[in-house]
Amino acid sequence: MSYVAIATSPFQSAVADLLPCNKYLKSRLTHALIEVYGLLDHVDECIVDAVAHRDQLVQFHQREYVDTVLNEQHNRVQLYDSDGETGWNYLNGVALEWGETGEGVDQCGFDSWKELFQYYLRVSDEITPSRKRPLDSDDDDGISGSEAKEEALKVFNLEGDCPIFSYLPMYVRTVTGATLQLADCLLRKAALDKRFIGMNWDGGRHHASKGKASGFCYVNDIVLLIQKLRKQGTGKVTYLDFDLHHGDGVERAFKFTKKVQTISLHLYEPGFFPCTGSLEGSSGFDTVNLPLQHGLTDSFLQGLVDQVVNPLIQRHGPEVIVIQCGGDGLLGDTFHEWQLSIRGLTKCILDVMSHSTQAHVILLGGGGYNPTLMSRFYTYLTGRILHQFKNTDPFPGMNGAQEESLIRDHKYIECYGDDEHYKFWVYSIQGSQKHRTLREENTTDQIDKFIKFYSI
Ligand SMILES: [Zn+2]
Secondary structure (H helix, E strand, O other), X not given: XXXXXXXXXHHHHHHHOOOHHHOOXXXXXXXXXXXXXXXXXXXXXXXXXXXXXXXXXOOOOOHHHHHHHOOHHHOOOOOOOOOHHHOHHHHHHHHHHHHHHOOOHHHHOOOOHHHHHHHHHHHHHOOOHHHOOOOOOOOOOOOOOOHHHHHHHHHOOOOOOOOOOOOHHHHHHHHHHHHHHHHHHHHHHHHOOOEEEEEEOOOOOOOOEOOEOEOOEOOOHHHHHHHHHHHOOOOOEEEEEOOOOOOHHHHHHHOOOOOEEEEEEEEXXXXXXXXXXXXXXXXXXXXXXXXEOOOOOHHXXXXXXXXXXXXXXXXXXOOEEEEEOOOOOEOOOOOOOOOEOHHHHHHHHHHHHHHOOOOEEEEEOOOOOOHHHHHHHHHHHHHHHHHHHHOOOOOHHHOOOOOOOEOOOOOOXXXXXXXXXXXXXXXXXXXXXXXXXXXXXXXXXXXXXXXXXXXX
């Protein structure tokens, strides 16, 4: 029997949604939907308030970079450029309103940003009591407002799509702490001879590198997790990345380590971020790139997993598989590049888990820019994992032909209204306005090419 742990809570979700690209919704919708389907009743352990400390972050990241990101000056509502086109001032508006009027009381269980931050300080103080500082302190930590600050932000790429946003240090430490806590759980359960399955849908920040933020990723919790697992005595690890974008930060970190296999399947074409991940950029079967075209369908992905991904993982023989479950390749995502369905992507992930029955598995989030699509995806995936690996049926309406078609009533139900009509499967209903089919540009020749290239 597997031991299943998940890192999720109203606290973690409220903090994770500070990330501007989460649109102040993604994580809270996910937590609420997982809760309303009763999934938390079936997990063995729920991690609710893990917070990483600086010393853990510098295990991979440069000290100067970490110190800049964690600068306490950033633990407050930030004033953004008022240029409406950037979109960041939307969050700022929410932040100011919530902080000053108490809006959000029934949204996530905290009255204000201050209350949320105070909770964070209490939780983090258990680990680092010396780092507490008074709220509303106007002390300048040395770089605010100076030219040096601007220069530092440029060097660390803390601009563009990776701006300093409100409470950035709290966000970074909370999301990373949740991922790292899963490594501790794994160690405890592996010692008891149980297969461990851990989840943190707020993690999976695969683009961040040692001294640079990139693509909405500030701290690479995946690299930190794998390093921690290796330090704890884990032998071989496989990292598998389902995100629409190449998992460049993780690949770079482990390029020269045979013990860690990285496999990334992603859209690859000139000019598409992060512009890396070609087949030629692969090396042996430790650094695997599976570059794909537009329009990826469930059936193509299934073939790729069966014929290429699973055999490559089997060849490596990992003790732990870390899976990045980015959902920006789903039909209904704002990128609109691939057309995977929630069921199709979920099945591929489950097949990888079933194929390597000896390996522990840690599943993390990633990209995905339609919050109501992502909450559906992570809720369904969590439910299916519990169904398959805990022999429970927390989701009786969603496992077969009788799948429930309407989102269950809960406090965020209105987010699923309007043109979505509260339907769970709105994006996969044939004929619905939301179901737009793209041309599948991937061909079976590509799979044959991969098989030949990797000598499978
Ligand atoms: Zn992505």
